[in-house]
Amino acid sequence: MSAAAYLQDARRERRFYLSLALPALVLVGFAALLPVAWILRQSFLDLGGNFTTANYGKILSSGLTWSALGTTLALSGTTLVLCMILGIPLALTLASTSTRIANRVLILIMLPLWTSILVRTYGWLVLLRKDGLVNAALQSLGLTDAPLPLVYNFNGTLIGMVHYMLPLFVLPVYAAMRDIDSNIIRAAASMGAGLWHCVRTVILPLSAGGILSGSTIVFIYTLGFFITPAVLGGGKVNPISIRIDRTLSTFQDWGSASALGVLLLVLVLLTGAMLFATRWFLNRGTRHA
Amino acid sequence: MKRILRLSVAAIAIAAASPLAAQTLTITTAGGDYGTAMKEAMWGPAAAELGIEVREETQSDGFAALKMQVTSGAVTTDVIHLGSPEGAQAAAQGLLEPIDYSIIDPKSLPAGAESAYCYPFSSYGTVMAWNTKTIGEKPPASWAEFWDVKAFPGTRALRANAQDLIEIALLSEGVAPSEVYTVLDSAEGLKRAIDRLEVLKPNVSVWWTSGAQSAQILKDGEADLVVTWNGRAESVKADGGAANYSFKGSVIGTDCLAVPKGSANKDAAMKLIAAMTKPERGAKLTNYIAYGPLNPKAYEGGLIPAERLQLLATAPGNVETSVFSKADWWVKNGDAAQAAFDEMMNR
Amino acid sequence: MAITSLPITIDRVRKAFGTYVALNDISLEIAAGEFLTLLGPSGSGKTTLLMALAGFVRPDSGSLVIGGRDVTRLSPDKRDIGIVFQNYALFPHMSVLANVEYPLILRKVSKADARARALTALARVKLEGYGDRNIAALSGGQRQRVALARAIVFEPRVMLMDEPLSALDKNLREHMQFEIRRLHDDLGITTIYVTHDQREALTMSDRIAVMDAGEIQQIATPSEIYHRPKTRFVAEFMGEANILPIDLLHRDDAGATISGLAMIRAESFHLDPAEIAGSKVAVKGTLSTKAFRGENWLLNLKTANGDEVMLSVPATRSAGCAGFRPGQELTAYAAAATVHSLPEGAAR
Numbered sequence: 001m002s003a004a005a006y007l008q009d010a011r012r013e014r015r016f017y018l019s020l021a022l023p024a025l026v027l028v029g030f031a032a033l034l035p036v037a038w039i040l041r042q043s044f045l046d047l048g049g050n051f052t053t054a055n056y057g058k059i060l061s062s063g064l065t066w067s068a069l070g071t072t073l074a075l076s077g078t079t080l081v082l083c084m085i086l087g088i089p090l091a092l093t094l095a096s097t098s099t100r101i102a103n104r105v106l107i108l109i110m111l112p113l114w115t116s117i118l119v120r121t122y123g124w125l126v127l128l129r130k131d132g133l134v135n136a137a138l139q140s141l142g143l144t145d146a147p148l149p150l151v152y153n154f155n156g157t158l159i160g161m162v163h164y165m166l167p168l169f170v171l172p173v174y175a176a177m178r179d180i181d182s183n184i185i186r187a188a189a190s191m192g193a194g195l196w197h198c199v200r201t202v203i204l205p206l207s208a209g210g211i212l213s214g215s216t217i218v219f220i221y222t223l224g225f226f227i228t229p230a231v232l233g234g235g236k237v238n239p240i241s242i243r244i245d246r247t248l249s250t251f252q253d254w255g256s257a258s259a260l261g262v263l264l265l266v267l268v269l270l271t272g273a274m275l276f277a278t279r280w281f282l283n284r285g286t287r288h289a
Numbered sequence: 290m291k292r293i294l295r296l297s298v299a300a301i302a303i304a305a306a307s308p309l310a311a312q313t314l315t316i317t318t319a320g321g322d323y324g325t326a327m328k329e330a331m332w333g334p335a336a337a338e339l340g341i342e343v344r345e346e347t348q349s350d351g352f353a354a355l356k357m358q359v360t361s362g363a364v365t366t367d368v369i370h371l372g373s374p375e376g377a378q379a380a381a382q383g384l385l386e387p388i389d390y391s392i393i394d395p396k397s398l399p400a401g402a403e404s405a406y407c408y409p410f411s412s413y414g415t416v417m418a419w420n421t422k423t424i425g426e427k428p429p430a431s432w433a434e435f436w437d438v439k440a441f442p443g444t445r446a447l448r449a450n451a452q453d454l455i456e457i458a459l460l461s462e463g464v465a466p467s468e469v470y471t472v473l474d475s476a477e478g479l480k481r482a483i484d485r486l487e488v489l490k491p492n493v494s495v496w497w498t499s500g501a502q503s504a505q506i507l508k509d510g511e512a513d514l515v516v517t518w519n520g521r522a523e524s525v526k527a528d529g530g531a532a533n534y535s536f537k538g539s540v541i542g543t544d545c546l547a548v549p550k551g552s553a554n555k556d557a558a559m560k561l562i563a564a565m566t567k568p569e570r571g572a573k574l575t576n577y578i579a580y581g582p583l584n585p586k587a588y589e590g591g592l593i594p595a596e597r598l599q600l601l602a603t604a605p606g607n608v609e610t611s612v613f614s615k616a617d618w619w620v621k622n623g624d625a626a627q628a629a630f631d632e633m634m635n636r
Numbered sequence: 637m638a639i640t641s642l643p644i645t646i647d648r649v650r651k652a653f654g655t656y657v658a659l660n661d662i663s664l665e666i667a668a669g670e671f672l673t674l675l676g677p678s679g680s681g682k683t684t685l686l687m688a689l690a691g692f693v694r695p696d697s698g699s700l701v702i703g704g705r706d707v708t709r710l711s712p713d714k715r716d717i718g719i720v721f722q723n724y725a726l727f728p729h730m731s732v733l734a735n736v737e738y739p740l741i742l743r744k745v746s747k748a749d750a751r752a753r754a755l756t757a758l759a760r761v762k763l764e765g766y767g768d769r770n771i772a773a774l775s776g777g778q779r780q781r782v783a784l785a786r787a788i789v790f791e792p793r794v795m796l797m798d799e800p801l802s803a804l805d806k807n808l809r810e811h812m813q814f815e816i817r818r819l820h821d822d823l824g825i826t827t828i829y830v831t832h833d834q835r836e837a838l839t840m841s842d843r844i845a846v847m848d849a850g851e852i853q854q855i856a857t858p859s860e861i862y863h864r865p866k867t868r869f870v871a872e873f874m875g876e877a878n879i880l881p882i883d884l885l886h887r888d889d890a891g892a893t894i895s896g897l898a899m900i901r902a903e904s905f906h907l908d909p910a911e912i913a914g915s916k917v918a919v920k921g922t923l924s925t926k927a928f929r930g931e932n933w934l935l936n937l938k939t940a941n942g943d944e945v946m947l948s949v950p951a952t953r954s955a956g957c958a959g960f961r962p963g964q965e966l967t968a969y970a971a972a973a974t975v976h977s978l979p980e981g982a983a984r
Contacts, residue, residue, distance in 0.1 A: 064628075067635050130511050152495045152511070183725035186692055189712040190719040191739035191790065201738075205729045235449035235496020235634070250450060250627050252378075 036265065043258035055255035059263065064243065072239035072267070075154075075229065076222040079161045083169040083218050086162070088211065091170050092203065095177035106174070109167050117164060121231045124160045125151060128232075152234025160228040165221060169214040176210020177203060208282055216275045220268050240264045312341040314554055314561055317354060317366040320347030326577030327370070327565075331410075334573075335564035341557065352379060355549055359384045364551045367558040373543045374452075374623070376407025377616035386548040392559040397566065397584045399603070401467070401613040407545035410566045411580040414539035414602025414611065415453040418522040419443075422531045423513045432461035432538050435514060436485070438492050443513025445489060446506045449496035451630035452619065453540040455482035456612050457516065460538045466612045473618065483629045487636065496634065507532045519602050520579050536607035542614045543583060568592060575601060641826040642703030642793045643668040644689070649698035651684055658684040660850035661698065668703075669824045671817065673837040676847035677873070682830045685847070686796050689828065691715050702794055715794075718787035718825070722799040724779045726771045732758070732782050733767035739790040757789035758782075760819065777808045784816070788823060795820075795827040801836065813839050834874050838862060846870045864976055865899065871978065876902035878945050879978070880919065897978045902934070902948035904974035907966065911953065915972040921945055923964045926957065933957040937966055 046052040059065045090109075094102045112120055127133050128151035135147040150156055180203060188202045204211070226241040233242075240260060247257040316332055318324040324347055336343040346366060348354040352375040358364045371379060379385050385406040393408060402409050417435055419428045423443050429435040435445075447454060459469050459482050472478040494512050497503045503517040508530040515522075522534035546566070548558040564570075571582025572592035581601030587593065588605055598604040602611065619626075646664040650657070658681045666672050674682035687693040689700060691712030699708045707715050727735050736757055740750035758767060761781035771779065780800060787795060800816070801809045817840045820827050831837055837844045838858040845855040846869075854866045865871035868879055878900045906912055921937030924944075928934075933954045935947040947968050949957055960966070 062628075064631050064635055125505075129509055131509060149494070181723065181725060183721040183723060184727060186690070186712070187719060187721060187725035187786075188727075188738070189692075190690055190715070190717055191786070192713045192716070192742040193738075194711075194713050197742065202727060206727075208729075230498060231502075234494065235498060238634070246631070251624055253624075 039258045039261045039265075042254055043262045045255055047255070052255070055253075055259040059256050059259050065240075065260065065263070068238055068240045068243040069263075069267075071237060072223060072241075072264075075157065075161060075225070075237070075239055076219050078158055079165055079222050080215055080218045082158065082162045083165050083214070084211070087166055087169040087173055087214065088204075090166075091173040091177050091207075091210075092199065094170075094174050095180075099178075102174075102178075106171075109170060112163065113167050117227055118231075120164065121160050121228055124156070124163065124232060128156055128159065151232050152236065154233070154237050156232040156234070157229045157237045160232045161222055161225060164228065165218045168217050168221065172210040172213040172217070173207060174210075176207035176213075180206045209279070212275060212279055212282065216272070219271055219275075223268055223271065224264060240267075312339075312554075312557060313344060314341060314367040314557055315344045315346055315365060316368040316370070316561070317346045317348050317351055318370045319349065319351065323578060323580075326574055330573035330577060331565040331570045332368075332561065334570060335561055335567075339560060339564055341561070343561065351375065355379055355384055356382070359550050362551070364549050364553070366549055367552045367554045368561055369547050369549060371407055371545055371547055373404065373407060373409055373545050373614070373616040374619045376404065376545045376547055377620040379547065380406035381620050384550055386550055386552060386555055388547075388562075389556070389559045392556065393563040393566075397586070399583060399585050399608070399613075401615075402543060402583055404545060404616065407547040407616075408562055408566070409543035409545045409583045410571060411574060412541050412543045412583055412601075412603045413580055414519040414536055414541050414607070415448075415457070415516060416519045416522055416534045416536055416539045416602070418507050418515045418517050418525070418532055418534035420507070420510045420513045420515075420531055421533050422510060428533065428535065429514070430537065432457050433463065436461045436489055438489075441514065444494035444511075445492050446495040446497055446503065446512035446515040446517075447486075447489075447493050448503065448516060449498050449634070451623075451626040453542070453614060454486060454516070455479065455626055455630070456540045456614065457538065458482040458485035460612065461485060466538070466610060469612050470615050470618050473622070479622070479626055479629055483633050486630070487633050490633070519600070523579060523600055536602055537610050539602055539607070539611045540614050541602050541608070541611050543616075544580070640793065641669040641824050643670075644703075644794060644826060644828070645699075645701040646685070646689075647699045647701070649685070649688060649695045649700065651681075651688060651693060651695050657850045659688065659695070662850075662852060663698075664845060664852065664855065666826060666828065668826055671820050671827045671829065671840060671842045673829045673831060673841040673844045674847055675831060675834060675837040675844050675873075676853075677832055680847040681850040682832075682847045683798060686798055686828060686830050689794075690717055690719055690796055716790075716792050718790070718792035718795045720780075720783045720787045720795070720797045720800040722802055724783045724803075726779055726782055726786070728771050730771070731767065732763065732769045732771065732774070735771065735782055736767075736785045736789050738786065743790060754785070754789055757785040760788070760822075761785045761815075776804050777812065780804065780812060784819065788819070788825070792825065795825045797827065797829045799831055800829075802831070802833075809836070810839075816840065838874075846873060848873075863901075863974075866979060868897070868899075868978060871899045871976075876946050876948060878902060880939075880943055880945065899976045899978055900970050900974060902946045903932070903950070904970045905945075905947040905949070905968040906953075906970065907947075907949065907956070907968060908953070909969045912969055912971045916969050917972055917975055918967050918969050919945055920965070920967045923960055923962050923966055925962065926960055928958075935960070935966070937968065 043055055044051055044053065046054060094105055129135070130147045132150070134150060138144045138148065184206070185198055185202060188198045193201065224241055225239065226245065229237045229239055229242055230245070240263065244257050244260045244264070247253050247260060318327055324345070328345060332343055351369055351371050355369055355371070356379070358366060376385070387405055388408050395403070398409065417429065417432070420443070424441065429437070429441055434440060455473065456469050459472055460466065462481070462485055464472050473482065495506055497506060500518055500521050503515060504521040504525050506512050507515045507517060507522065508525045508528070510531065519534065519536065519539065522532065525532045526534065546562045548555055552558055566582070566584060568582070568584050568586035568589070569592055571584050571587040574580065574582060575593050575597055579600050581603035583603060588598070593601070593604070599607070601607065644666040646662055648661045648663050649659050650661050651659040662681070662685060674685060676682045684693055688695050691707070691710060695708060699706055701707070702715070727738065730738070733751070733754055736754040737750045740753055745753070755767065758764060761784050763778065763781050763785065766774070766778065771782070774782065783800070797816070801812050804812060813836055829840060841858055843855060844858055844861050846853045846861060848869055854861060854870045861870065862874050865874060871877040871879060879897055880900065881897060909916060909918070919937070919939060921939040923935060924938045925936045926933060931951055933949040933951070935949065935957070937945040937947065939945060945968060
């Protein structure tokens with residue numbers, strides 16, 4: 001067989017694999033890109049359908065937009081921090097138990113993911129409301145006199161969001177920790193590293209990729225969260241997503257709502273780019289440091 | 290020859306049928322229980338009376354459908370069911386024919402409910418509801434008392450929307466129901482209402498966003514005093530919830546019927562609206578759904594049973610202290626009011 | 637690097653995983669500065685014993701004493717043991733130098749001092765100038781050297797090595813065997829080395845402990861283990877051994893008294909009796925297979941009563957081997973001194 005024939009074969013093979021990916025690419029194109037393009041277009045149109053940048057002028061000059069932006073970042077950031085505080089030790093514990101036990105616990109952790117977010121969110125409402133289970137328990141134990149405001153506020157929203165995101169954070173972190181060669185940890189211990197040292201100097205650096213993946217999922221996912229703040233926020237927690245809904249449902253202002261959507265998209269892209277850069281830096285670090 | 294004859298007979302038959310075909314109207318409703326109720330109580334009997342055929346289309350977003358039909362010049366509906374604010378908005382955008390009050394009796398509407406483009410036919414009230422366990426048998430007697438957090442220290446739940454609330458805020462300051470929109474039209478009127486809401490804000494534990502949510506909050510006792518819609522409050526009460534409500538100072542919102550601009554059957558459509566909103570038909574609607582008719586005559590002569598009457602915002606005894614939400618005002622000032630409200634929430 | 641090496645006493649250490657007994661009351665004395673190899677097939681318990689010494693496996697009973705101090709219940713990080721793992725277990729996120737400095741930093745050695753000592757250790761394993769390299773950029777042999785440097789840099793009292801060379805190719809492995817032994821001789825650290833490669837064990841060790849089924853089968857010097865195995869298992873594990881009933885051997889002197897089973901290493905056989913001075917034994921059989929392996933010929937004979945006998949004939953005296961045909965009758969001779977009779981009860 002000639003070199004040209006080999007090349008042709010390689011090309012044919014590439015085309016074959018491309019054709020396998022085609023349905024997914026088409027789906028992604030239609031389901032993801034088209035609506036985004038439509039929103040982008042809509043954000044530059046006035047009510048009469050003429051080109052305008054007024055929608056952006058309007059949302060960027062409104063204090064409501066900036067405070068919604070602040071709320072969005074505060075929610076996502078705090079959710080991420082809580083996921084890290086809760087998720088990293090959890091992943092660590094799971095990774096250090098036998099695979100059999102870890103798999104069972106993982107199923108329990110994943111269980112919430114199989115129920116609809118709406119059901120889970122209302123579940124939290126039942127638990128956290130004034131006459132809910134948590135307040136009833138606290139009061140019957142004599143820990144509090146009056147019901148605590150656990151829901152219809154920022155904290156309640158946070159509880160719902162952390163509950164939703166924790167499994168999605170733990171999975172990649174657990175996978176990364178599981179991947180660490182146990183002999184590496186043994187080696188550190190044999191050289192005199194106690195548990196904390198081992199975690200800090202070996203386990204965390206080696207699972208940084210997983211932690212970053214988990215963080216990316218949590219942060220970007222939560223930037224667009226709507227149901228949880230809508231149900232658990234009691235109207236007092238208003239991130240960009242709620243602002244978009246309000247602009248649409250009470251102002252019927254498609255232009256401004258689209259502009260807000262574009263703003264959210266830019267936020268997601270910026271965060272994605274930042275995390276991507278961090279990952280690149282991390283990888284470079286392990287290659288050359 | 291024989292064939293030609295047969296053809297011309299067919300042509301005559303078609304020509305004879307066409308005046309009848311002109312009497313086929315299309316009505317667009319929201320569907321669901323409400324749509325069924327309208328068919329059974331209102332346009333079904335009206336069509337039979339007029340001897341015309343009525344076809345029903347259902348649209349969850351009537352306003353969007355209307356706008357599409359009128360702007361594209363393909364108007365297929367003759368009568369459309371809208372919320373009054375939507376109706377006013379549609380009128381402002383030139384999407385509706387004016388209501389022909391030579392066909393429809395202008396006296397069939399109570400004072401304050403008049404509308405040039407969208408004829409109001411049913412109503413609901415935004416009312417004060419409370420938890421009977423915590424508030425007990427002596428609830429606030431007025432919106433002024435609702436604002437009195439010393440006398441009534443419980444938590445409040447209000448809708449996260451300026452609509453109805455700014456009217457209520459003014460009522461709570463002692464503005465007379467008939468003066469509410471006069472005050473709101475004054476330079477400082479809106480600010481006065483918003484400032485009044487801000488006074489209550491620290492005592493509001495939930496700002497609800499859906500009717501179902503407001504009912505849940507009332508039922509769970511999450512808030513002690515809840516501003517909600519009469520239908521929602523009634524269903525919590527009927528389900529045995531520890532809740533009660535009052536029509537005192539309620540803000541009445543209405544649904545209306547309109548004829549799209551460019552409808553081919555404009556006059557027939559006006560006749561259908563007149564016929565389907567006759568007192569007995571509006572009264573019959575309440576058999577199906579707790580939305581009270583607007584026509585004062587529907588409340589006369591025992592058309593609506595007494596126990597059902599108490600549930601309707603527009604019934605005599607309930608309606609006297611009420612404010613009719615003014616759709617025209619909301620179309621003109623809604624965005625500003627909403628923005629001011631949002632900024633108040635944000636402070 | 638002056639290291640005070642310490643003796644180790646393993647006293648009746650037992651470890652079971654469920655019903656599987658990995659260590660069956662193992663007792664072992666290792667002298668200070670000794671190089672001891674634990675040799676055995678996989679599943680013999682050698683790695684479990686090593687991990688028990690390191691502290692990663694807690695014995696069910698028995699004690700481990702290092703330099704007079706009972707470490708049985710001591711956590712791994714407090715044992716001061718250098719370990720070299722099979723797959724190197726280097727920290728992939730650190731440079732070579734950072735890997736080697738790691739145990740020193742943990743011991744609060746000053747930065748400058750740690751650097752100096754790490755560089756010395758790297759020099760000792762012939763990796764000068766590699767300090768700034770990334771682990772991923774190193775070859776297998778280089779990684780093994782880094783692992784060695786990291787294990788010796790903090791001057792541990794005991795060194796444990798778990799099949800450290802198994803991932804290397806043959807040439808490099810043989811080279812590293814000498815390097816490790818040289819390093820041991822330089823530093824004098826008490827070393828326990830685990831391998832399943834008997835040649836490696838013979839090459840490197842002061843003593844070899846052959847393990848099987850959670851027990852030590854024999855512990856002795858390499859030569860003793862090779863030539864005078866106590867059991868059939870040890871005999872066969874250590875090299876090409878022929879275990880034959882004594883009465884099969886045709887003796888030319890009537891005086892010697894051996895009975896039962898005898899072991900004769902394949903390389904002890906000669907085809908020409910004239911090459912053997914003194915008393916000798918002979919075994920007759922037909923050639924079944926033959927193979928040329930470069931330095932020797934391997935011949936398999938089948939005796940009249942069905943026993944297999946393997947002969948290894950060095951290439952230097954293999955004239956005629958190439959011409960042998962299967963089925964041909966051959967007689968193999970061995971010096972009587974090379975016939976090792978296995979103790980009674982060692983027939984397993």
